Amino acid sequence: xxxxxxxxxxxxxxxxxxxxxxxxxxxxxxxxxxxxxxxxxxxxxxxxxxxxxxxxxxxxxxxxxxxxxxxxxxxxxxxxxxxxxxxxxxxxxxxxxxxxxxxxxxxxxxxxxxxxxxxxxxxxxxxxxxxxxxxxxxxxxxxxxxxxxxxxxxxxxxxxxxxxxxxxxxxxxxxxxxxxxxxxxxxxxxxxxxxxxxxxxxxxxxxxxxxxxxxxxxxxxxxxxxxxxxxxxxxxxxxxxxxxxxxxxxxxxxxxxxxxxxxxxxxxxxxxxxxxxxxxxxxxxxxxxxxxxxxxxxxxxxxxxxxxxxxxxxxxxxxxxxxxxxxxxxxxxxxxxxxxxxxxxxxxxxxxxxxxxxxxxxxxxxxxxxxxxxxxxxxxxxxxxxxxxxxxxxxxxxxxxxxxxxxxxxxxxxxxxxxxxxxxxxxxxxxxxxxxxxxxxxxxxxxxxxxxxxxxxxxxxxxxxxxx
Amino acid sequence: xxxxxxxxxxxxxxxxxxxxxxxxxxxxxxxxxxxxxxxxxxxxxxxxxxxxxxxxxxxxxxxxxxxxxxxxxxxxxxxxxxxxxxxxxxxxxxxxxxxxxxxxxxxxxxxxxxxxxxxxxxxxxxxxxxxxxxxxxxxxxxxxxxxxxxxxxxxxxxxxxxxxxxxxxxxxxxxxxxxxxxxxxxxxxxxxxx
Numbered sequence: 001x002x003x004x005x006x007x008x009x010x011x012x013x014x015x016x017x018x019x020x021x022x023x024x025x026x027x028x029x030x031x032x033x034x035x036x037x038x039x040x041x042x043x044x045x046x047x048x049x050x051x052x053x054x055x056x057x058x059x060x061x062x063x064x065x066x067x068x069x070x071x072x073x074x075x076x077x078x079x080x081x082x083x084x085x086x087x088x089x090x091x092x093x094x095x096x097x098x099x100x101x102x103x104x105x106x107x108x109x110x111x112x113x114x115x116x117x118x119x120x121x122x123x124x125x126x127x128x129x130x131x132x133x134x135x136x137x138x139x140x141x142x143x144x145x146x147x148x149x150x151x152x153x154x155x156x157x158x159x160x161x162x163x164x165x166x167x168x169x170x171x172x173x174x175x176x177x178x179x180x181x182x183x184x185x186x187x188x189x190x191x192x193x194x195x196x197x198x199x200x201x202x203x204x205x206x207x208x209x210x211x212x213x214x215x216x217x218x219x220x221x222x223x224x225x226x227x228x229x230x231x232x233x234x235x236x237x238x239x240x241x242x243x244x245x246x247x248x249x250x251x252x253x254x255x256x257x258x259x260x261x262x263x264x265x266x267x268x269x270x271x272x273x274x275x276x277x278x279x280x281x282x283x284x285x286x287x288x289x290x291x292x293x294x295x296x297x298x299x300x301x302x303x304x305x306x307x308x309x310x311x312x313x314x315x316x317x318x319x320x321x322x323x324x325x326x327x328x329x330x331x332x333x334x335x336x337x338x339x340x341x342x343x344x345x346x347x348x349x350x351x352x353x354x355x356x357x358x359x360x361x362x363x364x365x366x367x368x369x370x371x372x373x374x375x376x377x378x379x380x381x382x383x384x385x386x387x388x389x390x391x392x393x394x395x396x397x398x399x400x401x402x403x404x405x406x407x408x409x410x411x412x413x414x415x416x417x418x419x420x421x422x423x424x425x426x427x428x429x430x431x432x433x434x435x436x437x438x439x440x441x442x443x444x445x446x447x448x449x450x451x452x453x454x455x456x457x458x459x460x461x462x463x464x465x466x467x468x
Numbered sequence: 469x470x471x472x473x474x475x476x477x478x479x480x481x482x483x484x485x486x487x488x489x490x491x492x493x494x495x496x497x498x499x500x501x502x503x504x505x506x507x508x509x510x511x512x513x514x515x516x517x518x519x520x521x522x523x524x525x526x527x528x529x530x531x532x533x534x535x536x537x538x539x540x541x542x543x544x545x546x547x548x549x550x551x552x553x554x555x556x557x558x559x560x561x562x563x564x565x566x567x568x569x570x571x572x573x574x575x576x577x578x579x580x581x582x583x584x585x586x587x588x589x590x591x592x593x594x595x596x597x598x599x600x601x602x603x604x605x606x607x608x609x610x611x612x613x614x615x616x617x618x619x620x621x622x623x624x625x626x627x628x629x630x631x632x633x634x635x636x637x638x639x640x641x642x643x644x645x646x647x648x649x650x651x652x653x654x655x656x657x658x659x660x661x662x
Contacts, residue, residue, distance in 0.1 A: 044601075044603065045601055048593075048594070048600070048601045048602060048603055048604075049594070049604060052603065052604050052606060053607075054528075054607050057528065057529075057603050057605075058529070058532070058533070058603050059528040059529025059530060059532055059533075059603070060528065060529055062529060062532045063529060063532075121527035121528060122527070123526065123527065123529070124561070125526050125560075125561020125562070125563075126526050126529055126530075126531040126532065126561065126563060126565075127561060127562075128566070152476055152477075152480060155476045156476045156477065161474065162474055163474055163476055163479060167476075168479065171476065171479060171480060171483075172483050175480055175483050175484045175487065176483070176484075176487045179484065179487055179488050179491055180491065183491050183495045183496060189496060189499040189500040189503050190499055190503065190560070191503035191504075191560050192502075192503065192505060192556040192557050192558065192559050192560055192562060193502040193503070193505050193553050193556045193557075193562070194498070194499040194500065194501070194502040194503025194504075194505070195499070195503070195560060195561060195562045196502070196556070196562045196564055197495070197498035197499050197502050198495055198496075198498070198499040199562065201491070201494050201495035201498070201499075202495070205491075205495075209487070245483065245486060245487060245490075246486070246490070249487070249490040249491060249493075249494045249495070250490070250494055252494065252495075255566060256537075256564065256566075258539035258540060258541060259537050259539070259551070259564060260551055260552050260553040260555070260556070261498075261502070262502075265498065331539075331541055331543075334539075334566070335535060335565075335566060335567055335568040336567075336568070337567075337569075339566065339567070340567075405543040405568075406542070406543050408542075408543065408546075411546075411570075411571045412597060412598075412599050412600070414568075415569070415599055415600070415601055416599055419601075
C-alpha cells in the first residue's frame with residue numbers, strides 16, 4: 001500500500017460505489033432531519049410556548065429524534081460502510097447487490113413510516129428506542145437481515161483466507177440485532193413489570209449489540225488502512241468481541257436502579273457494568289497502540305481526527321457508563337439531564353464520530369472524489385467542540401438537578417437551577433447542527449459533485465480515472 | 469489465529485447461539501417471570517375512561533419528562549411511598565420512565581386532587597406554575613365564543629386564555645385528567661404477609 005497521506009483509490013466495482021454512496025446519502029438525509037428535530041427540542045426548554053402544535057410537541061418529537069438518529073442516520077451509515085468494508089476485506093465485489101439495495105429501501109421505508117406515525121402520536125407505549133409500532137420495526141428488521149445477509153455472503157465468498165477482525169464485529173452486529181428485535185417485538189411476555197425488565201434489556205442491547213459492534217468493526221478496518229499499519233493486536237480484538245458479547249446483555253437493568261425490579265437483578269447489572277471495562281479498555285488500548293507515534297499522520301488526514309475523537313469518546317463515554325451504574329451515584333444522577341449527556345457522549349461522540357471517520361476514510365477512496373479540506377476542518381471542530389460543550393453542560397446541569405432534589409428543595413427549584421445549562425446545550429446543539437450541514441455538503445462533494453477527482457489519485461482502474 | 473472460526477457460517481452460528489441464550493436468560497425469562505407479578509392488594513384495573521386517558525398520556529409522550537417510579541430514597545418521599553412490584557400489574561405499556569424534567573406522577577391523583585387545576589395546567593402550565601417548562605396541550609381543549617349547555621368551562625387565569633371566547637373541556641382532556649386523577653397509590657399497611 002502507498003503512503004497514508006496520499007489517498008489511494010479503491011479498486012471497487014462501480015455498482016458497489018453507487019451502493020455505498022446511496023447508503024451514505026440516505027443516512028445524511030436522516031441525520032439532517034432528525035438533528036434539526038433535536039435542535040428544535042433543545043430550544044423548547046428555554047421557550048416552552050414556542051411551536052405549540054401536536055405535531056411539534058416535545059413528547060412526539062423526542063422519539064422522532066432518538067429513533068431517527070438511531071435507525072435512520074447511524075444504522076444506515078454503519079450498514080452501508082460495513083457492506084463496503086466486507087467487500088474490501090474479502091477482495092471481491094459485494095455479493096448479491098440487490099439484497100443490499102432492498103435493505104436500503106427497507107431502512108428508508110421504516111424511517112419514513114416511523115417518523116410519520118410517531119408524529120401522529122402512534123407509538124409503542126413510549127418504550128425508549130423502540131417506539132416505532134411493530135410493523136415499522138418489522139420493516140427495519142428486514143433491512144437488518146438483508147444487509148446482514150449481504151455482508152455474510154460477501155465474506156463467505158472471500159478470496160482471503162481469514163475472516164478479518166472487522167467482519168467479526170460487523171457480522172456479530174447483524175446476527176445479534178435480529179434476535180434482539182424479535183425479543184423486543186413479541187408482546188406476549190411483556191406485561192407491567194415484565195415489560196420493564198425487557199425494556200432494560202432492549203435499550204442497552206440496541207446500543208451495545210448493534211451500534212457498538214458495527215462501529216468497532218469499522219474502526220478495526222479504517223484505522224489500519226489509514227495508518228498503513230496493521231492493528232496492534234488481533235488477540236485483543238477477539239477478546240473484546242467475546243467479552244462484549246457476554247457482558248453487554250447482562251447490564252440492561254442498570255437503567256432501572258431503585259425500581260421494583262428484583263434487587264439482585266439490578267446488582268448483577270451493576271457488576272457486569274464494571275465488567276464492561278474489559279472490552280472497552282481492551283478496544284481503546286488496541287486502537288491507541290495502533291495509532292502510537294503517528295500524530296503527524298493523524299493531523300494530515302481527513303478521517304483520522306474523527307476516529308481519534310470517536311475512540312476517545314468510546315473510552316470516556318463507556319467508562320462514564322460504568323461509574324454511572326454505581327448505586328451511590330445513581331441516587332443523584334438518575335432521572336436527571338446527566339444521562340442525556342451520557343447518551344450523546346456515546347451515540348454521538350463515539351458512534352457518530354466513528355461513522356464520520358469511516359465515511360471520510362472510505363467514500364473518497366470509493367468515488368475518487370475528495371471532500372473540501374476547509375469544510376472537513378469546520379465539520380470536525382464544530383462537531384467536536386459542540387458535543388464536548390453539550391456533554392459538559394448537561395453533566396454539570398444534571399448533577400446540580402440531582403443535588404437540588406437531594407437537598408429537599410421544591411421540584412421547580414431543580415428546573416430553575418438546570419435552566420442555564422439547558423440554554424448552553426441548545427447553543428452547543430446549534431454548533432453540532434451546523435457541522436451536519438457542512439458534512440452534508442461534503443457528502444455531496446464526495447458523491448454527486450462533478451469534477452472533484454483529485455490529481456493526487458493513483459487510480460487502479462484506468463477507465464474510472466478517465467471520468468475526470 | 470483462531471483457525472476454527474474461518475468458516476463464516478460457524479461464526480454466525482456460534483455467536484447467534486451464545487447471544488440467543490443470553491437474550492433468553494436476561495430478557496425473555498425475567499420478562500415472563502415478572503409479567504406474572506400479582507397486583508398490590510386493593511389496586512384496581514383502569515376504567516374505560518381512565519384507560520383512554522392513559523392512551524393519550526402515551527400518545528403525547530408524557531413519560532419522557534414524568535416518571536411513575538418512586539424510589540426508596542429520601543428525595544423521592546415527596547412523591548409518595550416507594551413503588552412496589554405489584555403497583556404495575558395493570559400498567560401495560562409500563563410508564564416508569566427515566567427522566568424527571570417534571571415531577572413524578574405515581575401518586576399525582578392523591579397529591580393534586582383538583583380536576584380544575586389539572587385542566588388549567590394542561591392548557592397553560594405557566595399560568596399556575598411559574599417557571600414551568602412543560603408544553604401547552606391546548607389541542608386537548610375547545611375554544612368557543614360562548615359555552616353551550618353541558619359544557620365544562622375551564623377558568624383560565626386572566627392573561628393566559630384565548631383573546632376571544634371561552635375554553636371548554638373535550639373528551640380527550642376529560643379522559644386524560646380522569647387518568648391523572650386515578651393515579652393514587654394503594655396503602656400497603658392493610659396488606660397481610662410480606
